[in-house]
Amino acid sequence: MKLQLALDLVNIPEAKELVKEVEDHIDVVEIGTPIIKIEGLKAVREMKEAFPNLEVLADLKTMDAAAYEVQKASEANADIVTVLGAAEDESIKGAVEEARNQGKEVLVDLIAVKDIETRAKELDELDVDYICVHTGYDLQAVGKNSFEDLQTIKNVVKNAKTAIAGGIKLDQLEEVIKVQPDLVIVGSGIAGQEDKKAVAAKMQEMIRQGSTA
Numbered sequence: 455m456k457l458q459l460a461l462d463l464v465n466i467p468e469a470k471e472l473v474k475e476v477e478d479h480i481d482v483v484e485i486g487t488p489i490i491k492i493e494g495l496k497a498v499r500e501m502k503e504a505f506p507n508l509e510v511l512a513d514l515k516t517m518d519a520a521a522y523e524v525q526k527a528s529e530a531n532a533d534i535v536t537v538l539g540a541a542e543d544e545s546i547k548g549a550v551e552e553a554r555n556q557g558k559e560v561l562v563d564l565i566a567v568k569d570i571e572t573r574a575k576e577l578d579e580l581d582v583d584y585i586c587v588h589t590g591y592d593l594q595a596v597g598k599n600s601f602e603d604l605q606t607i608k609n610v611v612k613n614a615k616t617a618i619a620g621g622i623k624l625d626q627l628e629e630v631i632k633v634q635p636d637l638v639i640v641g642s643g644i645a646g647q648e649d650k651k652a653v654a655a656k657m658q659e660m661i662r663q664g665s666t667a
């Protein structure tokens with residue numbers, strides 16, 4: 455089980471500063487959708503240059519022209535690129551094929567997908583690398599989370615790795631770990647805390663202790 459730090463509401467220098475603080479305790483750093491929209495894929499390139507030992511995920515949330523966007527993110531040295539689960543199967547196939555050509559991985563984000571069980575089964579057959587349940591900020595604000603959804607997809611996904619994102623804080627991590635996702639994605643649960651290093655270290659310790667694979 456890996457720990458991913460999601461960076462959304464910062465600029466490139468702030469993002470690098472933050473990662474410097476916690477780099478020993480995370481496996482993947484996510485350049486969040488808002489950063490990419492504001493700063494472009496150079497944020498991905500600069501992060502990989504600064505932290506070559508970390509995997510870098512470009513949270514493009516691609517909906518169309520998926521092969522092209524995966525290609526461009528790969529050229530910026532992303533290791534993992536996100537595509538939306540609501541996208542057409544043709545887009546998913548294009549993303550997976552391009553990722554294979556480039557030696558990269560595709561994470562499909564199920565944000566806003568209503569029937570996640572059916573879609574997760576379909577995505578699993580399309581050979582994606584990760585399937586991620588995700589409660590976005592706007593649903594977190596009305597008290598939702600993805601904990602049950604994680605179990606739902608764990609029950610049906612046979613090949614892909616599973617991931618969870620959306621408002622995960624230290625005091626909820628134990629509940630998440632019990633379901634054994636392959637990737638736990640945490641944004642404000644680390645980036646928004648006073649002592650980021652201590653929280654990330656504690657999360658890393660809990661994940662290491664709780665991982666069965």
Ligand SMILES: O=C(CO)[C@H](O)[C@H](O)COP(=O)(O)O
Nearest residue numbers: 460619620621622640641642
């Ligand atoms: O993709 C995102 C928002 O769309 C965030 O990166 C993801 O939700 C993780 O951040 P947080 O833990 O703060 O919710």
